[in-house]
Amino acid sequence: MTNPTTNRMTSGMARIWWAQIRAVIRLEMKKTFFARRGLWIYLVAALPVFLFMAYAMATSGRQHQSASLARRGEKPLSYQDLLAVKPGMTREEVVAILGRPPVNFHWTENRTKEANEVIHVMHESYHYSDGQNDLFVGLADGKVESINIHEGYNPGQDSIMFAGVFQFFFLRLAVFFGCLGIFMNLFRGEILDRSLHFYFLAPIRREVLMVGKFLAGLLATCTIFVTSELLQTVAFLWHFSPSTREVYLYHNHGLEHAAVYVGVTVLACVGYGAFFLVAGMLFRNPILPAAAILIWEAINPFLPGILKQISVIYYLKSLCPVEIPSPPGTPPLLALLISNSDPVSAPVAVVGIVIVALIALYASSVQVRRMEINYTTE
Amino acid sequence: MNFPANALGNDRIVFEDVSKFYGEILGVNRVNLSIPPGITSLVGPNGSGKTTLMNLMTGLVRPTRGRIEVLGYQTNDPEHLFAILGYSTQFDAFPKGLTGFQFLYSYLRVSGRNPHTAEQMAWRAIERVNLVEASQRNIAGYSKGMRQRIRLAQALAHDPKVLVLDEPLNGLDPLARSEMIALFRAAATQGCYVIISSHILHEVDVISDQVILLSNGYVVAEGQIATVRGEIQEHPTQILIRCTRPRELAAKMLEDEHTIEVTIHKDEKGLLLKTRDADGFYLALNRMALNGIDIESIAPADDDVLSVYEYLIGNEEVVR
Numbered sequence: 001m002t003n004p005t006t007n008r009m010t011s012g013m014a015r016i017w018w019a020q021i022r023a024v025i026r027l028e029m030k031k032t033f034f035a036r037r038g039l040w041i042y043l044v045a046a047l048p049v050f051l052f053m054a055y056a057m058a059t060s061g062r063q064h065q066s067a068s069l070a071r072r073g074e075k076p077l078s079y080q081d082l083l084a085v086k087p088g089m090t091r092e093e094v095v096a097i098l099g100r101p102p103v104n105f106h107w108t109e110n111r112t113k114e115a116n117e118v119i120h121v122m123h124e125s126y127h128y129s130d131g132q133n134d135l136f137v138g139l140a141d142g143k144v145e146s147i148n149i150h151e152g153y154n155p156g157q158d159s160i161m162f163a164g165v166f167q168f169f170f171l172r173l174a175v176f177f178g179c180l181g182i183f184m185n186l187f188r189g190e191i192l193d194r195s196l197h198f199y200f201l202a203p204i205r206r207e208v209l210m211v212g213k214f215l216a217g218l219l220a221t222c223t224i225f226v227t228s229e230l231l232q233t234v235a236f237l238w239h240f241s242p243s244t245r246e247v248y249l250y251h252n253h254g255l256e257h258a259a260v261y262v263g264v265t266v267l268a269c270v271g272y273g274a275f276f277l278v279a280g281m282l283f284r285n286p287i288l289p290a291a292a293i294l295i296w297e298a299i300n301p302f303l304p305g306i307l308k309q310i311s312v313i314y315y316l317k318s319l320c321p322v323e324i325p326s327p328p329g330t331p332p333l334l335a336l337l338i339s340n341s342d343p344v345s346a347p348v349a350v351v352g353i354v355i356v357a358l359i360a361l362y363a364s365s366v367q368v369r370r371m372e373i374n375y376t377t378e
Numbered sequence: 379m380n381f382p383a384n385a386l387g388n389d390r391i392v393f394e395d396v397s398k399f400y401g402e403i404l405g406v407n408r409v410n411l412s413i414p415p416g417i418t419s420l421v422g423p424n425g426s427g428k429t430t431l432m433n434l435m436t437g438l439v440r441p442t443r444g445r446i447e448v449l450g451y452q453t454n455d456p457e458h459l460f461a462i463l464g465y466s467t468q469f470d471a472f473p474k475g476l477t478g479f480q481f482l483y484s485y486l487r488v489s490g491r492n493p494h495t496a497e498q499m500a501w502r503a504i505e506r507v508n509l510v511e512a513s514q515r516n517i518a519g520y521s522k523g524m525r526q527r528i529r530l531a532q533a534l535a536h537d538p539k540v541l542v543l544d545e546p547l548n549g550l551d552p553l554a555r556s557e558m559i560a561l562f563r564a565a566a567t568q569g570c571y572v573i574i575s576s577h578i579l580h581e582v583d584v585i586s587d588q589v590i591l592l593s594n595g596y597v598v599a600e601g602q603i604a605t606v607r608g609e610i611q612e613h614p615t616q617i618l619i620r621c622t623r624p625r626e627l628a629a630k631m632l633e634d635e636h637t638i639e640v641t642i643h644k645d646e647k648g649l650l651l652k653t654r655d656a657d658g659f660y661l662a663l664n665r666m667a668l669n670g671i672d673i674e675s676i677a678p679a680d681d682d683v684l685s686v687y688e689y690l691i692g693n694e695e696v697v698r
Contacts, residue, residue, distance in 0.1 A: 016490040023487035027473055034475075131381075198471040201532070202488045203460035260615060369454070372439045374400065 017208045024199070024212025025219065032182055032220040041178045045228040048170050052162075052235035059153050060239040066152060069129035074099030075126060082135040083147060089144045093135060094126065101126035101137075103303035155240060155248035159257065162236050166261060171316055172231070172297065175225050175268045177290075182221050183276035185285045186213040187368070197373050206368040214277055214361065221269040229265045233258045257321040263318045271312035271353045274360035281367040301342075308342065312356060315349040380457070386659035390414060391435060391540065391571060396444030398430055404595040405430035409444070411590065411600060413607050417566045420575040421687060422592030428575040429468065435573065436465045448540055449571075460489070463540040464533030468548070470525060471532075472517045478528050479504065479513040482535050489536060503535035508557065522549035530558065531685040540571040547581060549696035583683040593691045604681045613689045614652040615639050615681065617659065623670040624649040634662050650679060674682050 032038065070077065077098060086096050095101075109121040124139040132152030138145045151157075190196035199209050237245050237254075248254040272293075279289035297313045308314045344352065380634040391413040398405035420428040430606050433439040434446055437453035446452075451459045472481055477641060481501055504513045507527040512520065517528060526549045533541055541562070547555050562572050582589065589606065591598040599606045620623035621627050628640040628649050636655035643649055653659045656678075663676065680689075 020488055020490050027484055194469055195471055198473055201465050202485055203457050204488055205457045288422055374439055
């Protein structure tokens with residue numbers, strides 16, 4: 001049976017702790033968001049957005065060309081029409097299927113045959129488009145000699161590129177170093193500024209202070225990187241036509257993927273944040289633990305099963321919604337790095353990352369209780 | 379002094395065989411203290427262990443050995459310890475970009491006070507240290523004296539029972555010093571424990587109820603200044619006597635076997651006497667007074683902190 005007096009005391013303490021946590025968060029948020037030394041984090045978070053914006057600008061130029069070509073064609077074409085052209089067809093057969101080409105080039109080649117006999121070969125190049133995909137047909141003496149289809153940009157293909165940028169730049173570098181910059185400084189930065197004793201002189205449990213700081217860091221990193229992730233999605237979809245966007249978002253899991261990416265970003269902040277919080281307490285120089293964690297995360301695919309689990313990227317990879325295929329001819333080691341050879345289910349991944357974060361936070365709570373401030377030497 | 383474990387009282391600040399080493403460097407060694415209410419000054423040269431003792435008392439550093447309790451609270455329990463203790467450090471602890479008021483308000487909010495109470499307490503503390511006009515200015519622009527006062531306000535803001543003040547009068551002008559001394563005195567009168575470290579011995583002399591003398595990490599002496607002086611046997615007690623016939627009195631005093639030296643004052647209206655037995659001297663003086671010598675005043679001449687400090691530690695780094 002629980003004692004009502006004990007219950008009242010516990011809930012009273014919890015209220016005070018929560019009030020203290022909120023006070024710490026308020027103070028930390030000011031420092032984290034407006035610190036001059038944290039400006040680079042915004043830049044790192046914005047880099048993939050700039051990348052997708054640049055990509056959108058570059059591709060929209062080509063898309064305009066294709067659309068213009070399709071409009072200038074004799075008749076509207078579909079992708080199937082473009083695929084219907086085969087080598088060996090005559091010029092007339094091609095024109096029958098696709099109409100007269102809106103763009104064509106021709107030139108004559110002088111070929112030298114045996115006995116120095118010169119023959120004239122008539123070359124033609126026809127350029128068609130269905131508005132998205134372009135077809136280049138090469139004819140020699142009126143017969144199809146070569147066919148090239150430049151497939152246009154579609155969200156399905158581009159989502160693999162998005163997944164690659166997300167996994168290999170955003171998660172492993174941007175979020176990683178952003179969390180390093182913010183969480184490492186929560187305690188270490190204050191020690192360097194000689195301001196940590198502001199908190200240590202207050203009647204607040206060190207663990208409560210640690211939780212407050214962690215949540216402040218989490219709020220800051222999630223705000224920065226989730227905003228970045230959402231802007232990346234917008235930039236990624238910007239150059240598609242509204243109908244293509246709608247099909248991708250509502251019928252091809254696009255919206256679902258975007259939500260999962262946001263979730264993975266948040267979990268990455270939780271996992272890396274917890275790691276860097278404890279590292280910031282244990283190490284004076286952030287470069288060493290950062291390098292160690294970076295290497296540990298990078299070699300994760302090559303580690304034995306049990307060691308893989310003491311990592312953040314192991315779980316995050318399993319949660320990413322789009323599998324990145326290894327291009328043909330990729331060396332096996334690189335292929336192992338790209339692919340997720342040992343995926344875990346989503347619930348296991350979420351629980352795994354939470355457990356890893358809790359272990360790191362427990363280590364932080366032990367360390368924060370041990371922390372000393374020596375004014376004469378710090 | 380050795381305190382058995384069960385003697386750790388709830389109404390004292392107690393150090394029980396406390397040592398602190400920073401690696402191989404000694405901070406303090408084998409410290410046993412039981413500090414009562416009132417103003418207690420920590421006196422000692424630089425590196426003697428004053429700040430270490432204060433940091434140990436406030437849990438900012440942990441003892442390598444021994445045990446510390448502040449009114450029954452363990453120093454590794456900041457949640458409860460700092461509810462009754464305020465610490466004004468020598469070093470600034472100001473989060474960037476805050477005004478004086480915001481600094482105190484944030485401190486009180488972190489302490490768990492609700493916004494209304496925190497605001498009231500912050501203003502009260504600002505008023506106590508006379509910083510109302512500068513309270514809305516950014517602390518980064520404060521003068522040394524203002525920063526000292528806002529640190530004092532932080533220590534005082536939550537009305538603690540124990541005030542630990544590391545060099546609290548540094549950087550203050552004479553008026554502010556006397557205001558602060560009055561503040562400490564008022565707190566001590568109300569039963570607070572005011573622990574002060576200072577280099578300025580004449581101020582220590584004026585404000586202290588008891589002193590703790592430190593040298594090279596060891597407590598050399600502790601207690602009321604007069605008591606400490608009385609325990610220093612190797613230095614004779616000096617007594618200043620104002621009287622009508624100093625030469626006659628000097629001659630009689632030299633008959634006493636404990637009298638070591640008598641010096642007649644320049645104005646021929648008094649004498650300075652050195653004796654190894656102050657109590658015996660006072661009894662002898664009573665007898666002489668009855669023999670017709672008018673004695674205007676008798677005052678010990680070396681039971682101040684300065685003398686005690688010089689006898690026990692030497693005169694290194696003394697600020698008179």
